[in-house]
Amino acid sequence: MLLIRCPYCEEERPELEFRNAGEAHVVRSANIAGESDDDFEKFFFIRANPKGVIYERWRHIHGCARFFNAVRDTVTDKFIMTYKAGEPKPAKLPGASK
Amino acid sequence: MNAAFRISGAGRLSQARTASFSFDGKSYTGIQGDTLASALLANGVHLVGRSFKYHRPRGFLSAGAEEPNALVQIVRDNARKTPNVRATVQELYDGLSANSQNRWPSLAFDVGAVNDLASPMFSAGFYYKTFMWPKWAWKDIYEPKIRAAAGLGVSPEKPDPDHYASRYAHCEVLVLGGGAAGIAAALAAAETGVRVILADEQAEFGGSLRFESGARIDGQDGYAWAQGAIAKLMAMDNVRVLSRTTAFGYYAQNFVGLVERVSDHLKNPGRELARERLWQVRANRVVIATGAIERHMVFANNDRPGVMLASAARTYLNHYGVAVGRNVGVYTANDSAYAAAIDLKKAGVNVAAIVDLRDNPSGAVIDEARALGIEINFGRAVVSAGGKLRVSSMTVQPKNGGGGRTIPVDAILMSAGWTPSVHLFSQSRGKVAFNDETKRFVPGTYAQDCVSVGACNGTDGLDATIDEAYAAGAKAAKEAGGKAGRAAKPKVDAGESWSRGMLGAAPGAGPGTTVKAFVDFQNDVTAKDIRQAVHEGMHSIEHVKRFTTNGMATDQGKTSNMHGLAIAAEELGKPIPQVGLTTFRAPYTPVTFGSIVGHARGALFDPTRRTATHGWAARQGAVFEDVGNWKRAWYFPKAGEDMHAAVNRECVTVRKVGGLFDASTLGKIEVVGPDAAKFMELLYTNPWEKLETGRCRYGIMLREDGFIYDDGVVGRLAPDRFHVTTTTGGAPRVMNHMEDYLQTEFPHLNVWLTSITEQWAVIAVQGPKSRDIIAPLVEGIDMSDEGMPHMSVREGRICGVPTRLFRMSFTGERGFEVNVPADYGEAVWEALWAEGQKHGATAYGTETMHVLRAEKGYIIVGQDTDGTVTPNDAGLDWAVGKKKTDFVGIRGLTRPDLVAKGRKQLVGLKTKDPKVVLEEGAQIVADPKQPIPMKMIGHVTSSYWSENCGRSIALALVAGGRDRMGQTLYVPMPNGTIEVEVTGMVFVDEKGERLNG
């Protein structure tokens, strides 16, 4: 069982307290009703499935209940870092495999 | 009376404390502290099992957890028959009853042994090659036969009556293994004051100090020192000492699974004791001190009962006081077997000869053996063991060939060297490195905060081991925040040390030979099998493993992996590290399902949720159904009524008079804040800004793809406060969906979401008399049609407690839903029930609720929709705000597929024969005469007998359904095709007049 750091609680807590919520940084358009089919397809259906670094949303569901973002390495299954919802993708990653 | 092979004065057990036991129905006497293995050996019993494939007679190879052969079934009663228990691990208790496995009709005469004679047929890859044709025969003939023949042990006939405990634990330093290294590391760590857990799989601590007669620490015998150290550790508040506890799995971030065997060693464990306890430990630092496992020699018939590891013979003698024979031979490729020969000789056992593969070794143990008058043969090999049910001789030859001689023996003690136990290190994702000089894999690159010490780290000698372990324990504790320790490091006065040895087949079993020289005893894999696998093209060790099944039995190749690897490497002509080691996986030793399941079974498997009126309903004789974790009253049968009769009566009574229904399980979410209405606009398809305070609206929630996600009635309590209801099953995910959008997409909205499902009990009062039933109990609410029209909500009091009173209907009748604080739910229900009784109202359950709503064509999300249904498909377009510019799902609704013609639409169905009730899920076709497979155009989503309509009714999703009104469609069923007519979805009161009736 992994330990995951909640950026709101500022604590490492066991994986049991969290739930994955899919890919991060997929932005819902402010004018979604006017979006083209292609753009909507990209927004709603297309997801990255990288070998290596993945940006994900997680929720500290059995804790503070906040959604946050995490960077995880899909090869080692290690969490590289976590940060609050709304913050930009980190420019630099500490200790990533790639 | 002592058993024949118990040596008076030897061993550490009190020989006066006897315990009787039985094996295969025969009674024996052992002593307290024995394992089943030592007790049987004390009685001269070596033959204890038949091998898996060839049914060869087998005895004890080892004295520990690595045992591949001596697997037995321990029988306590009909429900407690544990198969595949290692006799070398099972502690003896008075009355223990064990049976051998994999034999018929008896251990000494086993019909399956014909497999041994036919063994050329059963060579490596046999299962893959032989049973592949014809294809159908695998399922019907081969597999069932093989499974019946291959079964190891017998399953109990009853559910497991034992209970299994579970603990989470945290510590700074976790020490795995309680031999000299582990104890030294734990002592060093414990002195710093940090929390330490020390675990060992054995009943007593000490590891190899149990048999190393030459070890002396701090002026004492090594084993005695270990017991003293453990007593000291157990007295410390910051230390937890766990014996009989196996670390079976090493997971991410120093999370280690341990299983403690709590009561398997007790005669009458009693109900209060768990059988096993699972420890899930999170450690800041882990010290791995798992020791090393001796390897056997790979020679012909090395599996005969009586042929065993030298260290095992020493353990049986030095700890249990048992001689494994009277006239033993020794076959070795390193020094350690000499120590066994010396100990046995000193105890009065004749040592017929030591056969040493090495040419001219020298050293203290060799000199000592020679001084004791033991015959020593250098540069020679044992090429075969004689005997069948028990070894009777060993045939010795010069290792490079030449004339041999046969020496009579009743046991052969062997040692090919020691394999460091890197299992847990490897499970931690550490990478092992091959030491070419000592020919062993040792920990190389670490992946976690752990350290290996002692024999498992390839450290030889007691002195070096304790130095290394003590330093590692102190360092781990310091890194984890411990203070500097003060106590002195244990001082080693004398110790034993050996390394080296050999890997692979011994002379006589090498390339070109076909003798049965076993590498993996449990899976019956010989040296020849591994060479054959290489010849047949298996060039990776992972393929060799799977083709031969080497190392794949429950012992996970603890004794066989290195031999198998060396034989494959030799055959491939590659160095060992290039061939590579197979991956070590959890569990280290077999783990019971019970210990993993723990308390989570039966009533404790999943929580049960009960509503406030549960007790009342139970007293009324309600039948309950499970809805998610909820228990809901399904129907309320009166004396003599079956479900059908009860539901018919409930349905008719609600429409004629009225009924009470517990709707508390519906999800309830309070949406509060200045932007509450804006938030509702975004999360639901409907318009909310203009909904007046005190009014309600039926809301539909979509996913972004445009499909219906949930629905429910929403009341506006104040401009900034909405009381939202959800489906029973949808409550948690709707809350999650709302939170997700609020936190991540619309964080600018000032809104708070609160789950209030369990705060409010909800009593639905429905039917023409509903207002008459409620009104006498209500204060502060005008309940006239003008004061409180359909789809309105009021706050006031009922029975003196606060209520949120909704006027709404899921039956099509005049109806109310009375929300009261859950603690008052039962009292208010009883008061309403008393009023209802005056009018002849009924209590009704979920089945009647379903029928009544279907009569009105009200959908149930998740039953009439399945995640591919749009509001339009469900005939709910009216609930989608046409002027809205945004809501979740607005873009999805305009996807080409969602606006295409011919989509499945929800319609009503009436069977031509009104008495026939369709099956929910049944498929619908337009032409019943078309060839199979027919084109299916839809399916039945809801179907009931409607007593109110005097006929069956159904809802269905049908392609282009609304254009098919009046058409005849067909529902093919196993017993014939049912004709149906497509109708509207409303079967009762099409105009909706009864809502105010």
Ligand SMILES: [Zn+2]
């Ligand atoms: Zn948190």
